[in-house]
Amino acid sequence: MLRLLPLLLALPAQAEVDAPRLAHMVQQDCGSCHGLTLKGGLGLPLTPQALEGKPPEALTLIILDGIPGTAMPPWRPLLTEEEAAWIAAYLKD
Amino acid sequence: MRKPLWDLAFSLALILSPFGAQAETSSETQATGDLGLVVERATGSVLEIDRSDRAALGRIEGLGDLSHASLTYSPDERYAYVFGRDGGLSKVDLVAQKLVARVVQAGNSIGGAISDDGKLVAVSNYEPGGVKVFDAETLALVADIPMKGKTIGLVDVPGRRFAWAVWDTGEVFLGDFKGDPKVSMIGNAGKNPFDAVITDDAHTYLVGLFGEKGVTAFDLWAEAPQPLHFLTDYGREGEDMPVYKMPHLQSWAFAEGQYALPAVGRHQVLWVDRQSLKQTAATEVAGQPVFIIEQPASPYVWVNFALPDNGKVQVIDSRSHEVVATLEPGAAILHMEFAPRGAEVWMSARDDNKVVIYDTQTREKTGEIAAEAPSGIFFTARAHRSGL
Numbered sequence: 001m002l003r004l005l006p007l008l009l010a011l012p013a014q015a016e017v018d019a020p021r022l023a024h025m026v027q028q029d030c031g032s033c034h035g036l037t038l039k040g041g042l043g044l045p046l047t048p049q050a051l052e053g054k055p056p057e058a059l060t061l062i063i064l065d066g067i068p069g070t071a072m073p074p075w076r077p078l079l080t081e082e083e084a085a086w087i088a089a090y091l092k093d
Numbered sequence: 094m095r096k097p098l099w100d101l102a103f104s105l106a107l108i109l110s111p112f113g114a115q116a117e118t119s120s121e122t123q124a125t126g127d128l129g130l131v132v133e134r135a136t137g138s139v140l141e142i143d144r145s146d147r148a149a150l151g152r153i154e155g156l157g158d159l160s161h162a163s164l165t166y167s168p169d170e171r172y173a174y175v176f177g178r179d180g181g182l183s184k185v186d187l188v189a190q191k192l193v194a195r196v197v198q199a200g201n202s203i204g205g206a207i208s209d210d211g212k213l214v215a216v217s218n219y220e221p222g223g224v225k226v227f228d229a230e231t232l233a234l235v236a237d238i239p240m241k242g243k244t245i246g247l248v249d250v251p252g253r254r255f256a257w258a259v260w261d262t263g264e265v266f267l268g269d270f271k272g273d274p275k276v277s278m279i280g281n282a283g284k285n286p287f288d289a290v291i292t293d294d295a296h297t298y299l300v301g302l303f304g305e306k307g308v309t310a311f312d313l314w315a316e317a318p319q320p321l322h323f324l325t326d327y328g329r330e331g332e333d334m335p336v337y338k339m340p341h342l343q344s345w346a347f348a349e350g351q352y353a354l355p356a357v358g359r360h361q362v363l364w365v366d367r368q369s370l371k372q373t374a375a376t377e378v379a380g381q382p383v384f385i386i387e388q389p390a391s392p393y394v395w396v397n398f399a400l401p402d403n404g405k406v407q408v409i410d411s412r413s414h415e416v417v418a419t420l421e422p423g424a425a426i427l428h429m430e431f432a433p434r435g436a437e438v439w440m441s442a443r444d445d446n447k448v449v450i451y452d453t454q455t456r457e458k459t460g461e462i463a464a465e466a467p468s469g470i471f472f473t474a475r476a477h478r479s480g481l
């Protein structure tokens with residue numbers, strides 16, 4: 001967690017998101033499918049290299065609405081748009 | 094006078110004899126029958142625990158990415174084979190409490206199994222998709238079977254065989270490793286099988302589907318097993334909810350002549366008659382079921398749930414299909430493991446960094462053990478059960 005701190009501070013300030021909670025969620029809950037190190041699993045890899053060229057806005061939408069026909073669920077019921085945008089930026093960084 | 098002298102001589106003989114020496118050593122010998130390992134997924138370690146003492150004995154590190162890690166035991170309950178997400182296969186010695194062998198055998202893997210005779214360990218891989226089989230003693234590669242996709246639901250089948258399914262194609266395979274490997278496709282289960290399980294009598298291989306409704310059964314006692322699709326009409330009414338965590342089938346409950354199955358994307362446990370494969374009931378539960386595990390020697394099954402209901406655990410009576418208890422054992426309950434005779438259940442509370450222990454009669458907490466973001470809990474008694 002401490003290793004992540006500089007990274008968290010470096011991210012653009014977003015409205016009212018609980019950054020440590022979201023970082024924990026990315027690792028543990030996104031990690032259930034994408035791997036704890038985000039190198040992939042049932043879901044695709046989510047490393048910065050793997051996401052290169054993908055605009056953060058598109059990632060935010062995927063997080064919020066999922067990808068129909070795949071195992072990627074829409075997270076809109078559990079996350080605000082700000083939180084999804086924070087996660088998209090966090091994954092790219 | 095004579096008798097006490099005899100006694101003394103006897104005691105001296107005991108102390109001096111090799112027998113005496115052995116007795117002394119054996120007091121330090123670590124029996125493994127009541128031990129277990131808890132996967133600490135973020136730190137790449139497993140915590141060795143003593144079930145009777147409710148104590149942590151030590152931590153074994155260096156096992157890689159353990160998200161979705163599972164493990165299986167050697168027949169003598171001394172070694173554990175840990176299947177890591179990063180393709181690592183690690184052999185842990187529970188007596189010495191150390192890692193004794195490790196191979197990184199693929200880029201990305203999902204689980205494994207040990208053959209009925211304990212000689213071979215097979216690993217199910219996502220990337221590159223396929224199954225690899227290793228010598229259980231040395232971890233030397235014995236067979237490499239590439240597949241056209243991610244393999245899931247790998248189980249041991251009696252006669253040094255393994256069965257598995259392919260997520261991308263739906264195909265189900267049976268591999269025979271008694272001599273030169275013989276692998277045959279036994280049928281297509283359907284769209285996107287996400288996990289599979291074998292019944293404890295090794296009779297039926299049940300494959301859960303994500304891409305379509307239903308479950309597919311294969312009769313492995315049959316000469317030529319055929320896919321039998323069932324539960325195809327469940328949940329036709331009402332809208333499915335997004336699935337935040339794939340259900341696991343490794344411990345599908347087989348209670349009272351029924352299968353208790355997780356409804357994918359719904360807050361339900363489905364009950365299916367084992368003989369007719371017809372749904373007999375549905376139990377409304379607190380969330381999307383992840384594990385449904387039978388409490389040994391009882392009519393009860395315990396259920397945990399996907400996000401956001403993963404702080405709850407419910408107990409269902411398999412006779413009435415009623416929820417008889419709703420517990421809140423901790424934050425993010427990922428797994429439950431019962432003592433082999435059912436007296437207590439250990440549950441991992443990932444976000445509380447502990448394993449909590451409940452008495453199954455009172456359903457009250459009786460203890461807890463600190464662990465780093467614990468997920469799977471595996472007691473050594475699994476060594477003696479088919480399919481685990």
